[in-house]
Amino acid sequence: DIQMTQSPSSLSASVGDRVSITCRTSQNINYFLNWYQQKPGKAPKLLIYSASSLQSGVPSRFSGSGFGTDFTLTINTLQPEDFATYSCQQTYNTPWTFGQGTKVEIK
Amino acid sequence: EVQLVESGGGLVQPEGSLRLSCAASGFIFSSYWMTWVRQAPGKGLEWVANVNQGGSERYYVDSVRGRSTISRDNAKNSLYLQMNSLRVEDTAVYYCARVSVATSIVTQYYLDYWGQGTLVTVSS
Numbered sequence: 542d543i544q545m546t547q548s549p550s551s552l553s554a555s556v557g558d559r560v561s562i563t564c565r566t567s568q569n570i571n572y573f574l575n576w577y578q579q580k581p582g583k584a585p586k587l588l589i590y591s592a593s594s595l596q597s598g599v600p601s602r603f604s605g606s607g608f609g610t611d612f613t614l615t616i617n618t619l620q621p622e623d624f625a626t627y628s629c630q631q632t633y634n635t636p637w638t639f640g641q642g643t644k645v646e647i648k
Numbered sequence: 649e650v651q652l653v654e655s656g657g658g659l660v661q662p663e664g665s666l667r668l669s670c671a672a673s674g675f676i677f678s679s680y681w682m683t684w685v686r687q688a689p690g691k692g693l694e695w696v697a698n699v700n701q702g703g704s705e706r707y708y709v710d711s712v713r714g715r716s717t718i719s720r721d722n723a724k725n726s727l728y729l730q731m732n733s734l735r736v737e738d739t740a741v742y743y744c745a746r747v748s749v750a751t752s753i754v755t756q757y758y759l760d761y762w763g764q765g766t767l768v769t770v771s772s
Contacts, residue, residue: 571754572756573756573757575758575759577693577759579693583764584743584762584763584764584765585685585693585743585759585762586762587758587759587760590748590750590756590758590760591750591752591756591758594750596760628692628693630693630695630758630759632756632757632758635695635698635707636695636707636708636709636710637683637695637698637757638695639692639693639694639695640692641692642692642693
């Protein structure tokens with residue numbers, strides 16, 4: 542199985558900050574990497590697919606980069622509604638696996 | 649508008665069974681792979697199973713293989729997860745999600761719509 546390691550597991554930031562979350566995979570997954578946002582008690586929401594493609598309707602302050610084993614989700618100019626948990630997912634092969642999540646909290 | 653609505657969760661004793669359902673609307677259900685993803689309380693997301701458009705291809709995470717069956721009824725726009733021999737560690741919110749495809753040189757999958765989830769609690 543492909544292991545997913547996100548870092549950090551949590552972070553504190555202020556509105557207006559630039560935030561970056563890293564996802565590292567245990568083997569090369571090309572660009573088969575997605576990012577999701579999840580708020581408490583809610584279903585996950587797709588932000589980024591194929592490592593860097595922005596899902597329709599997602600604000601442009603979200604961006605993704607990376608290839609192979611190292612990926613980054615960046616949020617430019619953090620907004621109040623962005624405080625949530627972010628998870629990466631690989632769909633290179635089954636079992637599809639997720640990172641453990643990064644909780645972005647208000648400083 | 650795409651909608652996915654899960655049902656069928658509840659409290660069940662260890663070794664019991666449960667059948668989860670997911671009612672889909674707002675898209676051509678028979679054109680998409682579908683998937684189940686679960687989340688144990690306070691934990692991360694875990695992919696459970698996939699099924700292709702016609703129901704002939706199914707994939708499972710090791711921890712449920714042999715105990716669970718994913719299926720679909722395209723005439724009813726519905727996805728199912730039959731879970732048997734339930735264990736305490738199966739306790740989770742179960743989400744159904746639509747699998748979409750990004751096709752360039754190769755096919756890449758992502759989950760673009762999710763239901764609100766249904767809670768399964770396995771406890772004596």
